[in-house]
Amino acid sequence: MTPMPRHTPQGSGVRCGGWCALAGLLLYGTASAVSLTGQVRDAVTGAPLAGATVVALQAPAESVHTDTQGRFTLSLPALPAAIGARAPGYRQASMPVQAGSATARLVLQPFQPHAVYLSVYGIGSAALRDAALVLRERTTINALVIDTKGDRGMTPYRSAARDAIGASAQVGDGAPQATDLGERLAALHRQGWYLIARIVVFKDEPLARAHPEWSVRDAAGNPWHDREGLQWIDPFVQAAWSHNLDVAEEAARLGFDEIQFDYVRFPDASDVRLRAPNTREARVAAITGFLRAARRRLDPYNVYVAADIFGYVCWNLDDTQIGQQIEQLGIPLDYISPMLYPSGFTWGLPGCRRPTDDPGQIVARSLEEAKRRTGLPGARFRPWLQAFRDYAFDHKEFGAEQIRAQTRAADQAGSNGWMLWNPRNQYDAQALPQR
Numbered sequence: 001m002t003p004m005p006r007h008t009p010q011g012s013g014v015r016c017g018g019w020c021a022l023a024g025l026l027l028y029g030t031a032s033a034v035s036l037t038g039q040v041r042d043a044v045t046g047a048p049l050a051g052a053t054v055v056a057l058q059a060p061a062e063s064v065h066t067d068t069q070g071r072f073t074l075s076l077p078a079l080p081a082a083i084g085a086r087a088p089g090y091r092q093a094s095m096p097v098q099a100g101s102a103t104a105r106l107v108l109q110p111f112q113p114h115a116v117y118l119s120v121y122g123i124g125s126a127a128l129r130d131a132a133l134v135l136r137e138r139t140t141i142n143a144l145v146i147d148t149k150g151d152r153g154m155t156p157y158r159s160a161a162r163d164a165i166g167a168s169a170q171v172g173d174g175a176p177q178a179t180d181l182g183e184r185l186a187a188l189h190r191q192g193w194y195l196i197a198r199i200v201v202f203k204d205e206p207l208a209r210a211h212p213e214w215s216v217r218d219a220a221g222n223p224w225h226d227r228e229g230l231q232w233i234d235p236f237v238q239a240a241w242s243h244n245l246d247v248a249e250e251a252a253r254l255g256f257d258e259i260q261f262d263y264v265r266f267p268d269a270s271d272v273r274l275r276a277p278n279t280r281e282a283r284v285a286a287i288t289g290f291l292r293a294a295r296r297r298l299d300p301y302n303v304y305v306a307a308d309i310f311g312y313v314c315w316n317l318d319d320t321q322i323g324q325q326i327e328q329l330g331i332p333l334d335y336i337s338p339m340l341y342p343s344g345f346t347w348g349l350p351g352c353r354r355p356t357d358d359p360g361q362i363v364a365r366s367l368e369e370a371k372r373r374t375g376l377p378g379a380r381f382r383p384w385l386q387a388f389r390d391y392a393f394d395h396k397e398f399g400a401e402q403i404r405a406q407t408r409a410a411d412q413a414g415s416n417g418w419m420l421w422n423p424r425n426q427y428d429a430q431a432l433p434q435r
Helices: 120-124 126-133 160-165 181-190 205-210 238-254 280-301 359-374 400-412
Strands: 023-029 034-042 053-056 071-076 082-086 093-096 106-108 114-118 143-149 194-200 258-262 304-310 335-339 384-386 418-421
Touching: 034 053, 053 071, 053 280, 082 106, 093 106, 114 120, 114 126, 114 194, 120 126, 120 143, 143 238, 160 205, 160 238, 181 194, 181 238, 194 238, 238 258, 238 280, 258 280, 258 335, 280 304, 335 359, 335 384, 359 400, 384 400, 400 418
Parallel strands: 034 106, 114 143, 114 418, 143 194, 194 258, 258 304, 304 335, 384 418
Antiparallel strands: 023 034, 034 071, 053 082, 082 093
16 A cells, blocks of 8 residues: 655644644635635744745645745635645645634744665665664764665666556666565654655666657667666656656655655767757756656645756856756756766866865855855755765775765855765765764
8 A cells, every 4th residue: 555645634634743834824715715824934943934835735736935924825726634834944844724713833943954875775775774774873864865766767666657657677686675665764754864765867768668759869760878778768758757757756655755856857968869959948948847847746745856967067057968057947946956076077177176185175166156156045955975986086985084075065055964975875974974
């Protein structure tokens, strides 16, 4: 049985996760429509939260944003069972809605995720999973990024969405399958973990095999393969958007706090054939269009929506030829997650030609450039940081000195936490920031 969403009504009430929400809730309306008014505040300072998102849970209604005083009005066709609120830099919260008037207070708790990554193998392996969970005892790690559709299109659970489209790959290559992922996530929530579902979007070999008409083609019209020999889906194919949103909705129902889209871009190759003209404007419209659709689909679950971007996207004035134009990402996304791995900055930055010698500088300068380009505050960014051996410069291990230089730079930039990437899912507690 598919578990109920963590922020969805169950029985007579809704989990608020220990938070309250909405100050001064008033209900009024006619027989054909109702309006809900209220206010969202910071749980620590009591200050009103401007720009928070408020939505009727599990209802086909548009979300709204609070004004400068944290106030909002939701106009709805009928009284919802519950409403939810979220704002970058905070834990989301939800509350039941009772008939008549109410005077409940809903406030959001400040929160900064410090996350490590678990692949489809990592979440299914007791050894890797337990090694990640024990990090919470000694370090500041309090969040997990978990593959729900990984780089090779595999899911760590039996996905109805993947089954329906003929792209199931949940146990391929020996990957263990979690038959109780929803229950496992609920247990992690009880321990206080913040859970992020990573969904690889357009790099999808199983989906390309199931629907070859959706795949990216080479100049000769044959299926195009990347350096790993994997096929991609053409981001102009909106039927593929719908499928990935089905997978994202499954993740929301399983109980994840945040849905993070990776490989939400065009392949970085010039010799490919696509459904539409391969222009900057068309690419950007496709990527932002998908992310806007994701936000609309996921709003009723009150989950955060995030996307990973190339590190150089913070610097390049164009879309980096892949459809990622940083100035266009603030509207559809709660969080923007640049991959600020020093090894990925192959050409360095002005005044820093060997990024692995000064990893903190790469993180600090890139985040400052991203904030300047977008006009967004640091809380709208959560970077990926390097916790793996360098592959581009001197091939040294990234240990405590390099990792802490990155995390310190991200914290000083005011980002909403950070995430550590290690493809082997191996993290040394001694190298991580300590409690």
